[in-house]
Amino acid sequence: MKRNSRLSSTLHILVHMAEAPDKALTSEQLAAFIHTNPVVVRRTVAGLRKAGIVTSSRGHGGGWLLGRVPEKISLAEISAALGETMMPFSTEPESPGCLVEQAVIAALDDFRLEAERLLAEKLSQITLADLTADFRRRYDLIGVSSHAV
Amino acid sequence: MKRNSRLSSTLHILVHMAEAPDKALTSEQLAAFIHTNPVVVRRTVAGLRKAGIVTSSRGHGGGWLLGRVPEKISLAEISAALGETMMPFSTEPESPGCLVEQAVIAALDDFRLEAERLLAEKLSQITLADLTADFRRRYDLIGVSSHAV
């Protein structure tokens, strides 16, 4: 897993899980999809479990399943569960008492608040089901073209 | 300068420059405002010079000045000149040929495009002049309250 590709990698995993709705996939299988280590998968997906997006079971036949139907899992939830933050700039005061800094921070915090609201709204309109639908569309296209050739 | 506070620190510097419109401020002076090193300032602000947001002059009496009036410097330009990226997630393919990954990347790239457009629009509506105005408002308030006490 490359740096900063947690959202992308996690979505990749989740689409694979959506495509195998009644078969628990192991961390090892999921890790293979994104070319990484099973422990990294468990660590990353742990946050999704707490949010109810996935469930896990131990032991023989155990592994990971979606916690609910893909239609009800939005990218906003996934991103939030991963603790991903768009807008990666700090507004921690470094010169307490400096009025210039206070004005800057106030402006940036306002912007951040509004921006995060906008982005969350956009992301909440995309569901895992949309991604699986797009995947199947691509899959069918390949199938057709293979047949044509 | 703390991690990921480049935008905030740079704005801090720029407001100070806007408040001293006819006096070139040295890297050392600017560095003092944000508690960092003159070289870090030069490095960071170098990008702004290329964008015409600031000008620099060497030698005796040299230093930094705004390249144009604060009313014509938007946060969108500053952020772009710093090379700051909101939306810090990668969409580099890691499994070329995987249709699941392609669907994920397509969705994220669409989202990113739209999101960056929205954010740039928001940021372009805030100018350095807005920040200095807010600073002065805060300054006057302190003055009033000090007088009252």
Next chain:
DNA sequence: TTTCATGTAACTTAGTTAGTTACGAATCTG
């Protein structure tokens, strides 16, 4: 020509995150 200031390269240091190893806990199968 001396002094001051930027421009920039090279190196060091600190912090973050992915990757790895190891092992305990839970669960299924025979």
Next chain:
DNA sequence: CAGATTCGTAACTAACTAAGTTACATGAAA
């Protein structure tokens, strides 16, 4: 119950990024 399987998690390592620092060349003013 024994053994195999799989998650949960802690602890450590490695790689990468960005700030901080040192050093020195370049240019401009007094």
